[in-house]
Amino acid sequence: MTLEHTTLRKYLLQMQKEHGLDQDLTLLVEDIATSCRIISHQIRNGPFLDILGATETSNIQGETQKQLDVIANDVFLSHCSNCQRVAALVSEEMDDVIWLKETPKAGDYLVYFDPLDGSSNLNVNLSVGSIFSVVELEQDIETLTNEVVLLKGTKQVFAGYSLYGPSTSLVFSTGKGVQGFTHKMGTGEFLLTFPDMCLPDSTEEFAINASRWRHWDETIRRYVEECIKGENGPRQKSFNMRWTASMVAEIHRILTRGGVFLYPVDAENEQTGGKLRLLYEANPMSFIVEQAGGRASTGRERILGVQPQSHHQRISVIMGCRNEVELIESYYAEQT
Numbered sequence: 001m002t003l004e005h006t007t008l009r010k011y012l013l014q015m016q017k018e019h020g021l022d023q024d025l026t027l028l029v030e031d032i033a034t035s036c037r038i039i040s041h042q043i044r045n046g047p048f049l050d051i052l053g054a055t056e057t058s059n060i061q062g063e064t065q066k067q068l069d070v071i072a073n074d075v076f077l078s079h080c081s082n083c084q085r086v087a088a089l090v091s092e093e094m095d096d097v098i099w100l101k102e103t104p105k106a107g108d109y110l111v112y113f114d115p116l117d118g119s120s121n122l123n124v125n126l127s128v129g130s131i132f133s134v135v136e137l138e139q140d141i142e143t144l145t146n147e148v149v150l151l152k153g154t155k156q157v158f159a160g161y162s163l164y165g166p167s168t169s170l171v172f173s174t175g176k177g178v179q180g181f182t183h184k185m186g187t188g189e190f191l192l193t194f195p196d197m198c199l200p201d202s203t204e205e206f207a208i209n210a211s212r213w214r215h216w217d218e219t220i221r222r223y224v225e226e227c228i229k230g231e232n233g234p235r236q237k238s239f240n241m242r243w244t245a246s247m248v249a250e251i252h253r254i255l256t257r258g259g260v261f262l263y264p265v266d267a268e269n270e271q272t273g274g275k276l277r278l279l280y281e282a283n284p285m286s287f288i289v290e291q292a293g294g295r296a297s298t299g300r301e302r303i304l305g306v307q308p309q310s311h312h313q314r315i316s317v318i319m320g321c322r323n324e325v326e327l328i329e330s331y332y333a334e335q336t
């Protein structure tokens, strides 16, 4: 049977049958897909509902919340709590871990999410997304502490994102490659439109917020400078650059046509460890990128191997086509 245009339900059932995908995880993935469908609808009707603006509240990271950050968070909260195996939820928009079980057991799930990524793009009608990740507990838990949710990205059993662009995409991995679905207007189904998404090893496109040049360390400056020098520089080829200020849009473009994405730790953000959050931005995207054949690194180590220290921890992020990420890692190795 060809998988092309298979519905999400059919794909998940096939994964259950052929790869032993857990039935509860299947239900959770469907709840996540429902959340994305609802959020997509809210975003597309945002101007009518007058919900594109800011709230008067800030999240734990000190960022002003958009109304849709809060709405999207509520949607994820209510739908991801449906699955009986979910023990806890961790969100960019919530200060604390939300515990759904008092005594979680081995096999229960922890769900991490950035309900709306790139939300500064909302009121200019550019792409935003949601990012999500699921980890399975390896042991029974007797005391509920934040340490319980501080698990390495290598422990993820599912990670994905939804991109609310010209169409709504749902891209995820259960550890068996990366599958891209598109929300079909009219029926509301997610259909498999981009099976087995793969990254090429090389690229001629990079993505970085170049306005931060003055804050970068010498490795990042060297890498970007060499790209910009084009055919006559050490790379001997011409590079293109993109920056959409939405990690989801950025990674989706890279999965589709190659590239490398950088949001490195720099002199301005080093006190917090970088800009992007490890548990619900860097880890899920690293899982996807690795599953598509790419590489995800802090510049000095594999992101998925980093032991989290706190649930809103930030980290340096360099991910995408393997050759570029390895080149930057080799530059960092030379620096020390």
Ligand SMILES: O=P(O)(O)OC[C@H]1O[C@](O)(COP(=O)(O)O)[C@@H](O)[C@@H]1O
Pocket (backbone or CB within 6 Å): 063, 092, 114, 116, 117, 118, 119, 120, 209, 245, 246, 247, 248, 263
């Ligand atoms: O505004 P900057 O510094 O370019 O940062 C853009 C980055 O910040 C983020 O928007 C952070 O995500 P949130 O909108 O979830 O806070 C990334 O998606 C994006 O890569």
Ligand SMILES: [Mg+2]
Pocket (backbone or CB within 6 Å): 114, 116, 117, 118, 247, 281
């Ligand atoms: Mg984000």
Ligand SMILES: [Mg+2]
Pocket (backbone or CB within 6 Å): 069, 092, 114, 115, 116, 117, 118, 119
């Ligand atoms: Mg966000």
